[in-house]
Amino acid sequence: MGLLSIIRKIKRKEKEMRILMVGLDNSGKTTIVLKINGEDTSVISPTLGFNIKTITYQKYTLNIWDVGGQRTIRSYWRNYFEQTDGLVWVVDSSDLRRLDDCRMELHNLLKEERLSGASLLVLANKQDIKGALTPEEIAKVLNLENMDKTRHWKIIGCSAYTGEGLLEGFDWLVQDIASRIYVLD
Incomplete structure (x- = not known):
């Protein structure tokens, strides 16, 4: 039995999912993680490196890796790819000048x-800001x-500030991962 088989069996038993959350800097990644977990989002500073947040969502344990998006640290993203079940790409829908880079x-x-x-899961964030592109435009x-x-894949419009769209997005992500990794109960 190979190492990957052992890891899959352990993950099945524990109903664990590894989620990698990335996107350009200032797109709202950390705010989204905190909002989903019901934490205070009033003071957020740029992520220099990464944060790991483990939350229980539905009946699963989500290990969310929130990785900083500054240009100088994007080359390090590849260090977090291993065993990723779900990728959340966060877009600042109101930052039109950086969409090509995105x-x-x-x-x-x-x-x-x-x-x-x-x-x-592509989260078209900052839908609460006037002039933001719609999810379809993104x-x-x-x-x-x-x-x-x-x-x-799926794209969902959301606002990390108000929380709108976040549960819809994570519901889809968790169910999609579960349908591939676990036998649905």
């Missing part, structure tokens, strides 16, 4: 073999329709 970074991530089986800018057809 698309390029996402497509670079999606080329990574270690992320090939991960479900992809999907078009990110060229999501032309992704590898075997990848499971």
